[in-house]
Amino acid sequence: MSDLDLRDLSAFLAVARTRNFRRAAVELQVSVSGLSQRLRDLEERLGVRLLHRTTRSVGLTEAGELLRTKVAPAMGDIDVALQQARSLSAVPSGRLRINAPAPAVDLILAPMVTPFLQRYPAIQLEIIAETSLIDIVAEGFDAGIRYGEHLAQDMIAISLGPPERYAVVASSQYIAQHGPPSVPQDLLQHCCIRTRFASGALLDWEFEKDGREVRVAPEPALIASYSRLGLEASEGGLGFFMTFEGYVREAVAAGRLVSVLEDWLPPFPGPFLYYPSRRRPPPALAAFVAFVGEWRRRHGAA
Secondary structure (H helix, E strand, O other), X not given: OOOOOHHHHHHHHHXXXXXXXXXXXXXXXXXXXXHHHHHHHHHHXXXXXXXXXXXXXXXXXXXXXXXXXHHHHHHHHHHHHXXXXXXXXXXXXXXXXXXXXXXXXXXXXXXXXXXXXXXXXXXXXXXXXXXXXXXOOOOOOOEEEEOHHHOOOOEEEEEOOOOEOEEEEEOHHHHHHHOOOOOHHHHHHOOEEEEEOXXXXXXXXXXXXOOEEEEEOOOEEEEEOOHHHHHHHHHOOOOEEEEEHHHHHHHHHOOOOEEEOHHHOOOEOOOXXXXXOOOOOOHHHHHHHHHHHHHHHHOOOO
16 A cells, blocks of 8 residues: 555545535545546555445445544544644744635725735635635635624634624715605615625615614615625615625715614624634634734724
8 A cells, every 4th residue: 555645545534524526625625526536546546445426426335434434533633743743833834714704804804814914924815705604614614704693503713803783874965865764664765775695685674772673675776795886876876775884984984975773773793703623723723813812902802
């Protein structure tokens, strides 16, 4: 077995864990075809079939399950040992992949990126903006960013910033012509701009005041999945738009937009950085976690 190396076993374990060549290839940062060929070569060298392959699924043979059971713990020990060795390096390096919803990228991560990479130039940071909930481990990410209600219990979660709020805004010209809403239900009589998620769901507008919750679904004049489009339309006088307050703070301060129903829009906890708790984070992620804590203290958000 002199031609068998750890990459062969890592490739096999990734496929065995995900039961999916595409997900395993993303995790290993290789092509699907290259991964499939590596597994065929491994089976040929061992002289036994390890995987059942169909067009829809991947399963383990008896030999494959035996190999997975024996090799996975040993590979875990090797991985931990390598991470501990790397952690002794004075300069964190390597690739750091983070999955996050667009508002968290725009409002929280964007200001951090340049200072972080200037401090750690040996780290390659990749940020994927995605609204849909995913399995960050299966998709090959080191960490993700989500709001509290969507965090898995087996994850370590670290607050990224202070509480946030939604805002409902329209141009001063629109409000002068049509008047401001006094209660959320008044929005049903106005021209509104609504957001559709990648999943296809149309975001309802939720309000709360004195323990009373109200949800409205105004008939939209415009449906946008891109926040900038909704903001441009609202500033142009089309109607009301609900979005994160951080997107409109400058426009409201400058008078281009007017915020309404503020007493119906209480703050809620900001997003969390999360990552698997089963092992210590790799050096690049550990450096980012430490940087986030320092950033929050410096900006008064600890």
